[in-house]
Amino acid sequence: MSTYLVPVDFSKTAEHAAKYAARLSYAMANSKIILLNAYYVSEYESILPTPDMVITTEEHIADEISRRNKALEKLKLKLLEINADADIEISLTRQTILRSIIDRINREKIDLIIIGSNGKKAKEESDIGSNAIKISKSSPVPVLVVPPKAHYESIRKAVLACDFKKVKEVIPMQALKNILSKHSLNLQVLNIDAGHKVNSEEEHFLHDMLKDFSPTYHYSSHPDTIKGIVKFAKSEGAQLIIALPKKYSFFESLLHESVSQKLTIKSHVPVLLLKD
Template sequence: MKTMLVPVDFSQACDNALDYALKFAQKAKLHIHLLNVYDYAFVSTDPYIWVPSSDELVEENLKRLEIMREKIHQQFGKELKVTCHCQPGTVIDTVNAFAEKHHVDLIIMGMQGGGFVSEKIIGSTATSLMRESVCPVMGIGKEVKFHGLDRIVLATDHQDADYKKILKPLKDLIAIFQAHLYVLYVVEPVVKLEEGIVTGLQVMRALEDIPYTEHTLAHDDVASAVSQFVEDKAINMAVIIPRKHSFFYSLFHEPNTKKLAFQTNVPLLALHE
């Protein structure tokens, strides 16, 4: 794990996510990319309304990013490598294209804005990225603070998957932070025993060099089950895999993602197949 991307929209939610990301990156020795995405789609027919040009928007936002970088270096030192970018487009497509081009290993972004409108936009953007991103995405709720990562829960179900590939980023994080991993199977109240055995073996092979403990909960409300486990075990990061047609996929539709992220007050990391 070498690079991190933090989408920046200069909101309060972004500020909190950036603070978490900086402390995370300092510990993990990651290169941070700050990316501001602007949608230059506003057109006014009113001659009395001034609309900045695309070039003016880029210049202004890059200035704000550079000020942000200077403050970061004052607080964390110039050893923490930070690069600033400003690009036009829609957030999901632009972030994914940037992540592929720059070989980003992890995206960290805020889960909630300062008001109702920004909350809905940021919330839905974070949720969509968690479903559709080309790399792992960590959502940071407005109350989440970085206190290290020593207890991580991987919450999953009994669906077949290439766990060796999916869990590699998680294994990297565990190695960096020397964390203990809990594997929590949350299953529907009625599930076939043989399904659980097969999945358990797949996960065991993928985590063969990582110490972990296994737990199983039969529950029809995934968010409540994971939130309770996080509280009981003093977990400081929850990890889930948003696969279509899985019991867990419902988490990635509003308001379930917010419910889980905000009830637990821990980062929510989405891994992908």
């Protein structure tokens, strides 16, 4: 069974990601969706009044928990309209969202975290979308970031972007195999550092590591790396971009919020942050 963890805060962004997960579960047999909402009240909130002079009492907390559980049930019903046979669990925790995600991962096998990305023109910004990069930094499992305009398509072609440097340290082979073994993908490997001389030894290592997936290799000389990746993915008709945010990799910079937000906002397809 594939289990998808979808953190939600009842924003349009989070609902969009949840609907993507429902469509993915429809395409993937024997899968489960966990809708996770975190309601954390700090010690200070229970002592000090809010700016409008309201103190968070136990009664207020109980009412808010009831409201959130009803909202989770409502969202679950929306997802069941997409996939009537979906196995959907709702979960409300009293910890921070990051702690809630890590605790859930520690308790059971989670295959993928699906998060919505806030767009530049988002009318309603999601707190979870704003923290997508922080979550991807801490998560030991892959994180799929779904841009605002990205809609589910059967994943037939994926772009794996890397800089052909220290490939043995950079390519998370086990995580990559886990993804590729579940999808019959046409893998396009894009060298995003083609303006520099390619190390033939590193290139040989990469070809040898990925030979079981029969990828095709391409080279980008676009002056803007992010635009180059997005333009290539669009020209190839890819349904997924795979990024490798790991030490020594160019994509280590994807864990810097400004760069990764550019990629997830400008990309027309979901971006998979893949780590070992």
